[in-house]
Amino acid sequence: MPRARAVVSLLKKEERAGFMGLGDYEDSYEQDLKKRITRIQNELESAEKDDESLRALRHRKGFSLISLAGYTNAGKSTLFNAIVNESVEAKNMLFTTLVPMTRALDLGGRKALLTDTVGFIEDLPHWLVDAFKSTLDEIFLSDLILLVVDASEKPETILQKLSTSHDTLWDRIQGVPIITVLNKADLVDESEFDAIMEHVGYMAPNPVFVSAKKGTGMDALKAEIMKHLPPWCFCSLSLPNSEKGMSILSWLYEEGIVHRVEFGQQILVDYEARTEIINRAHALLEPQEAQRSE
Ligand SMILES: Nc1nc2c(ncn2[C@@H]2O[C@H](COP(=O)(O)OP(=O)(O)OP(=O)(O)O)[C@@H](O)[C@H]2O)c(=O)[nH]1
Ligand SMILES: [Mg+2]
Numbered sequence: 557m558p559r560a561r562a563v564v565s566l567l568k569k570e571e572r573a574g575f576m577g578l579g580d581y582e583d584s585y586e587q588d589l590k591k592r593i594t595r596i597q598n599e600l601e602s603a604e605k606d607d608e609s610l611r612a613l614r615h616r617k618g619f620s621l622i623s624l625a626g627y628t629n630a631g632k633s634t635l636f637n638a639i640v641n642e643s644v645e646a647k648n649m650l651f652t653t654l655v656p657m658t659r660a661l662d663l664g665g666r667k668a669l670l671t672d673t674v675g676f677i678e679d680l681p682h683w684l685v686d687a688f689k690s691t692l693d694e695i696f697l698s699d700l701i702l703l704v705v706d707a708s709e710k711p712e713t714i715l716q717k718l719s720t721s722h723d724t725l726w727d728r729i730q731g732v733p734i735i736t737v738l739n740k741a742d743l744v745d746e747s748e749f750d751a752i753m754e755h756v757g758y759m760a761p762n763p764v765f766v767s768a769k770k771g772t773g774m775d776a777l778k779a780e781i782m783k784h785l786p787p788w789c790f791c792s793l794s795l796p797n798s799e800k801g802m803s804i805l806s807w808l809y810e811e812g813i814v815h816r817v818e819f820g821q822q823i824l825v826d827y828e829a830r831t832e833i834i835n836r837a838h839a840l841l842e843p844q845e846a847q848r849s850e
Contacts, residue, residue, distance in 0.1 A: 736759075
């Protein structure tokens with residue numbers, strides 16, 4: 557926040573020509589930058605407040621975190637709304653109140669937090685880059701990044717933006733998978749598709765074409781998301797047929813996908829969940845109670 561505030565005051569001071577050595581400043585660009593700074597300030601403010609609680613909740617609850625990243629105007633917010641409208645929202649309303657641009661979704665039984673972020677802008681002055689970078693933390697914490705690109709731009713521009721986005725993300729994400737989403741497919745015709753694929757092929761081998769505005773390509777995108785979520789493991793567990801066993805079972809229903817339950821002297825349950833959930837379920841049982849096979 558103090559940094560963002562300094563950024564605003566710096567900008568105010570420097571509103572005259574010659575700012576950043578770029579000569580005359582166009583009004584619209586200046587306005588755009590100011591609006592962006594206000595948004596970054598808001599993001600910083602909410603990020604500071606929510607970061608810890610979000611991270612803690614996410615880990616405790618076994619959520620996967622998916623972030624929308626990309627240049628400004630690529631259509632991230634439109635895509636965010638399209639995905640949210642098409643998906644079942646997870647019942648955990650806590651997240652919606654905690655973080656305005658994050659929604660808890662239920663993707664075929666897998667719970668995910670989808671977060672919209674502020675877009676990259678070209679030629680950010682270096683002192684602003686620092687302030688901006690902290691808003692990227694949301695992206696760096698992700699399990700999966702949807703890198704949204706405006707496919708209606710020239711193939712050269714698409715490639716250049718993809719490349720800059722990768723450079724920005726690469727150092728910090730350490731192997732987090734990136735799905736390239738070529739948005740605004742409704743503005744692209746057949747021959748342009750081919751030109752885009754030729755240009756971006758090596759950088760984005762399996763891009764998904766969507767139109768966030770028209771809602772097309774969403775099934776393919778969801779399938780791609782499911783494919784890239786952190787792996788879950790199958791596990792069979794034998795629980796005591798007791799109050800404790802029942803409460804672990806209901807916890808498993810909440811945290812994972814329960815495929816089969818058989819009630820007898822023991823409760824036999826086949827389920828699927830993140831490894832940390834499987835380990836916790838196991839740890840909740842006394843050694844003699846647990847019989848696990850994976
Ligand atoms: N034709 C078309 N326009 C789209 C599509 N998706 C988004 N747009 C338009 O593109 C513009 C930018 O969309 P946003 O969703 O605000 O873009 P953003 O990436 O969130 O931008 P920032 O928040 O500034 O980073 C808006 O005018 C949208 O209506 C699409 O699939 N097709
Ligand atoms: Mg947006």
